[in-house]
Amino acid sequence: MNAQTQTQQGAPAPFYLPQGDEIAVFEAAAAHDLPLLLKGPTGCGKTRFVAHMAARLGRDLYTVACHDDLSAADLIGRYLLKGGETVWVDGPLTRAVREGAICYLDEVVEARKDVTVVLHPLTDDRRVLPIDRTGEELHAAPGFMLVASYNPGYQNILKTLKPSTRQRFLALDFDFPEPAAETAIVARESGLDERRAAGLVRLAGKLRGLKGQDLEEGVSTRLVVYAATLLANGMDLNRAVESAMIEPLSDDDEVKQGLRDLTVAVFG
Numbered sequence: 001m002n003a004q005t006q007t008q009q010g011a012p013a014p015f016y017l018p019q020g021d022e023i024a025v026f027e028a029a030a031a032h033d034l035p036l037l038l039k040g041p042t043g044c045g046k047t048r049f050v051a052h053m054a055a056r057l058g059r060d061l062y063t064v065a066c067h068d069d070l071s072a073a074d075l076i077g078r079y080l081l082k083g084g085e086t087v088w089v090d091g092p093l094t095r096a097v098r099e100g101a102i103c104y105l106d107e108v109v110e111a112r113k114d115v116t117v118v119l120h121p122l123t124d125d126r127r128v129l130p131i132d133r134t135g136e137e138l139h140a141a142p143g144f145m146l147v148a149s150y151n152p153g154y155q156n157i158l159k160t161l162k163p164s165t166r167q168r169f170l171a172l173d174f175d176f177p178e179p180a181a182e183t184a185i186v187a188r189e190s191g192l193d194e195r196r197a198a199g200l201v202r203l204a205g206k207l208r209g210l211k212g213q214d215l216e217e218g219v220s221t222r223l224v225v226y227a228a229t230l231l232a233n234g235m236d237l238n239r240a241v242e243s244a245m246i247e248p249l250s251d252d253d254e255v256k257q258g259l260r261d262l263t264v265a266v267f268g
């Protein structure tokens with residue numbers, strides 16, 4: 001079954017520091033019933049942004065972490081045996097359509113191909129969800145919004161969105177924050193002082209420069225916050241960086257040693 005979470009209407013908005021006009025674009029998309037695609041590297045704040053916007057707009061949010069085995073049935077629903085009876089159980093997409101909530105498909109390209117087919121009638125002026133197994137054709141309730149994300153820098157030819165799907169969405173391009181903004185985010189989220197947070201952000205910038213060389217992915221802001229949290233709670237700098245910013249990036253001993261040497265060069 002798919003991994004999903006639901007954020008209830010009225011929950012406090014999680015902290016999010018805007019990098020540009022992304023809040024205005026999201027609000028315009030929501031106001032005009034337009035689907036939205038978020039593009040950017042892992043851990044740069046896409047999921048946090050959606051949660052922030054759902055709370056800001058006062059809408060329930062269904063978040064689905066897409067994966068290789070995620071099928072259209074996981075999103076729409078299926079018949080299940082309950083108490084000796086077979087009953088229909090809505091999936092997260094169907095609940096969002098019925099309730100007028102936001103449905104966020106995180107890393108949508110990881111899902112099976114039949115998922116995008118289901119999304120198409122929800123991303124044009126029809127705004128309908130056909131449910132073949134029940135014979136229903138659901139019209140999206142007011143407030144329903146479809147948001148999807150993916151990492152274009154980490155896809156191959158088998159893991160990408162077709163142009164016919166991409167062109168059904170508005171799109172926003174995300175990247176890691178500028179150093180000053182990232183330092184402010186890391187300090188606020190971890191409780192670490194800004195001076196030490198800035199050092200971790202400098203290291204993160206150096207590590208991201210290795211993407212495509214020694215590393216498949218650069219270090220995420222999320223991991224920088226993890227390292228800062230460990231530091232703020234008394235852990236030694238080298239141990240915190242090792243646990244949060246080196247070991248998660250590679251299993252190769254030579255690569256990890258190179259990252260340790262880079263850490264020494266940054267912090268002295």
